[in-house]
Amino acid sequence: MNGNGDKTRFNTVAKPNWCPGCGNFGIQSALKKALLELDLEPHQVVMASGIGCSSKISHWINVYGLHGLHGRSLPVAAGLKLANHDLVVIAEGGDGDGLSEGLNHFVQACRRNIDLTYIVHNNGVFSLTTGQTSATGKQGFVSSSTPEGAIEPPLSPTALAITAGATFVARGFSGNIDQLNDLIVAAVRHRGFAFIDVMQVCVTYNPARSYKWYKERVYDVREEGHDSTDRNNALTFTLASDDDRLATGILYQGDQDPYEDSLPQLREGPLVNRDIERNDVRTLMAELI
């Protein structure tokens, strides 16, 4: 039985079918821990995910889930939140999903600032389609789509999020579950669009970026005295991340009002709880006479 004291309440009967050693397991653990720490019940949370290995995560966390279209978790998540803002809405997917196919939704979700948490499992490669270079793949990356090495440079999702107006931008690493747990808790508590870029190990299609490779390069921006309310500095840390040093932690957090605060029709509670029998069109019809 699920209950507040039950630490297994976010476990599902179905088991993940990710490759052994996949970074997604770490992200799944961190998310479950975070939901427990946030003292949430399974029915209070909805996950909207895209398509790809990582997007299947919505099947393996015991919450309401909509595993939808490739690249398009965010529109669904936005509709969910506006229809029932009492729900905790978490959108999730990979870099191929959200940063290649779904990039426009991502940029617009950043500036729209609806109260959502968006977690991207970022490994630089399309994995479920057996290894092609994604929008965050390293320049020169050799894959089945780029046998001579990727020509385009990668985009930086955190820099993009900061400049597009996201009010919470963080970066984690699938090999540091405790930090990721803290980031997810902070992201869910944040009122507004919260983005977490998770550097995720794909042991099968991007083995060069192993746990060891990341561990040698990651550091927490707090260690360097970063003030996460400083947007310019956040961008500096983000842009300075390269193959030698990778910034993690909360890069930026602002306090701009979420989109929902500007909708007076939401003040009396979620739309889903309104009485829909009350709609009388007589006044509207009279206006057309």
Next chain:
Amino acid sequence: MGNFNELSFMVGGFAGQGVNTVGSVLGRICSRAGLHVFINLEYPSNIKGEHNYAQVMVSEEPVGSHVSSVDLLLALDAKSVVLHKDEIRPGGALIYDSEGLEVSPVDAGLKVGDIGRDDIIVIDMPMAQIAKDVGGSKKMINSAGLGAVIGMLRFDFELLANMLRQFLAKLGDKAVEANLEGAGQAYNIAREKYSVQVGIVLEERDAPDRMHLTGNQAVAMGAIKAGVKFYSAYPMSPSSGVLAYLSKYARDCDAVTILPEDEISAAGMAIGASFAGVRAMTGTSGGGFCLMSEYLGLAGMAEIPLVILEAQRPGPATGLPTRTEQGDLKFVLSAHQGDFARIVIAPGDVSEAFYLTFDAFNLADKYQTPVIVLSDKHLAESTWTREPFETTGMTIDRGELLGAEELASISDYKRYRVTDSGISPRALPGTPGGVFKATANEHNEYGFISEDADNRTCQMDKRYRKTSSLDVSEIGAKLHGDPEAEVTLVGWGSTKPVILDAMTQLKEVHGIDCNFLQVIYMEPFPVDHVTRVLGSAKRSLLVENNATGQLGQLIRQQTGIVIDDQILKYNGRQFIRDELADLIQQRLQVA
């Protein structure tokens, strides 16, 4: 030759001059005076400069279509004189201002020249001078023009004065007075100098209050009546009016409207909102629907209720953005990969637009699948008069929803449980005990991904079974007119009013007796009804506003019946009443 309470009026000008406003103000005045009105609006995809016109039909009897001849033309610019003077019937009148006539920048150098019509009454009305005399801007030319028209028709000036007071109130008392003064001067000149000669008279009639509304407004009102709480749409002619209308009233209706980054997102947001449990809708035209078609299949696979307005315009690609066509029927019936149950409804007039949009929400909830309301530019943006819709007896059916108490009594909740009806009771996020997964993948009864072969067949059958209980044999098609008529016209959607008007004309002028089979449900299709009517029809004639007779193809596919006789129009314009009547008559002369 005089007309009494019968008028075909046209106002022409260039985009930005207020042609639409002049047409709709005149229409609304007539509507308030107890007369029936239809307004056909023709305008290009342009904000300033290109030619626009509105044709306002007024009658004591219900009127649904326009005719090719014009009784009275108000030309606000030179091009309108040149383009439309030959449409004026002999004995009709042209109102223009030879001194102050404007020329659109896109027609620079255009001269009206010799009107060349000795058989019409040419009225040179100094509208620009009047506007100047009353201290007004160029916009006041339109008030003077309306004054001239109302005076010409010997209509009560107070009808216009009240309308201007209402519409211009936001400009302040001084502006209202100046407009009234200008309108009054033109009214007096027209009435005293020309009205007897023109001989067209409108007179107020005792009649119930009537609305003056477009198909877009009717769709939006139907959605509000159904309790729509979420409308997401990207702007695209001719559907944008629904977004504007719902956005205006959203706060009053406890609803949220949003314009997201594209039509894909518009559909996705509506699906998310519907999944959360509110009644949600999106709207677009064919081009936007291309983008939405990916999400259409998710709603089908994950069984999420979704109402989509598809207001057609001529394609392919950008096509004719502000014109009309019925070219997307086959597309909406087959959009998206794979097979899934969908419902496609095509309202034929503003009343059906209201009631069928309301029904669409009930159907979407009941069958947990996408429902497409198929409109077009002609229905979406033309204006008709109607008595306020009767709303008693309209009941909301949210379908099979499970609350927390019901879920508490179910030990093993399966969202996609295989049932006899195919319909599986739905839990809403936020409800304890209902946690489940929805997915774009094939899934088992719990909603978990499943690639099991037997499960696949079982779930496909279950999803298809849902709409098999939707009986459209009565509601799916309507036979208008005498069932024994010599000719059965077959059509759908916005051609309904013009077909009905053409039938009346054929009977009165040519003594030809037609009936009209209007197909309303395209999916599921009223197979028996259509087979019965066409099986006993003496002669069938397909009338469609597209190039390939798409309904004809659908009828053949569904019933095996081939309608060889086809009248198809696809120049981006709706049929004109007398044009259609003539085409039908000519066709019937061919053995």
